[in-house]
Amino acid sequence: MNLTKLREEVCYANKMLPQTGLVTMHSGNASGLDRESGSLVIKPSGIDYDTLKPEMLVEVDLESGEVVSGDLRPSVDLPHHLALYRNMPEVNGIIHTHSNYASSFAAVHSSIPLCLTAIADEFGGEIPCAPFADCDDHSIGNAILKHRGKAPAILLANHGVFAWGPSPKAALKAAVMTEDVAKTVFLAKQLGEVKILSFEAAAKYHDRYQNRYGQKKAA
DSSP states (O other): OOHHHHHHHHHHHHHHHHHTTSOSTTOOEEEEEETTTTEEEEOBTTOOGGGOOGGGSEEEETTTOOEEEOSSOBOTTHHHHHHHHHHOTTOOEEEEEOOHHHHHHHHTTOOBOSOSHHHHHHHSSOBOEEOOOOSSSSHHHHHHHHHOOSSSEEEETTTEEEEEESSHHHHHHHHHHHHHHHHHHHHHHHHSOOOOOOHHHHHHHHHHHHHTSTTOOOO
16 A cells, blocks of 8 residues: 555544544544555644544654654654554554543453454454553553453553554454444443353354455355
């Protein structure tokens, strides 16, 4: 993906955050990485989503962390994005949100348990909650890398959500699905104790969804 197309996809992912109810005002951010050039683009700090244009995204060198082009300051969450990209070579898109239902689990330091086939489909396991981390250059990134599981998403205690994927659109889907299953699990907890899926059932649902759902050819 060239940088022009990457800017368009990352801008789209950012604009979808308020449209899907994952952020309010100008909180949250999305980024995308072109590994061939070693450049990522990320939302500028404090810019409203409805004014955002692809050319406004800030280009940053992955190795140095320095701004390559752009007149605006990058998101304050840039260090955490850099940490994930540098340590997760399969990741080319990252989303950060403070979505309500997922963040409610983060507020009580609770993972989102593997109690729905929708969780097995998309995440393959529970969505873990990392301990509270200070918002300095390294703590959040280190917490994510240490406490992440199979799921392409994690909760940060007292904070919010990070989600990722092989592209910005895939990361956006993971963030949307995190909030969706968080809402369902929250509602289920009002009715009683949630029941955890067996490892075997979860593995079957995850394999089917990841490898045969939609127009994918069966292995």
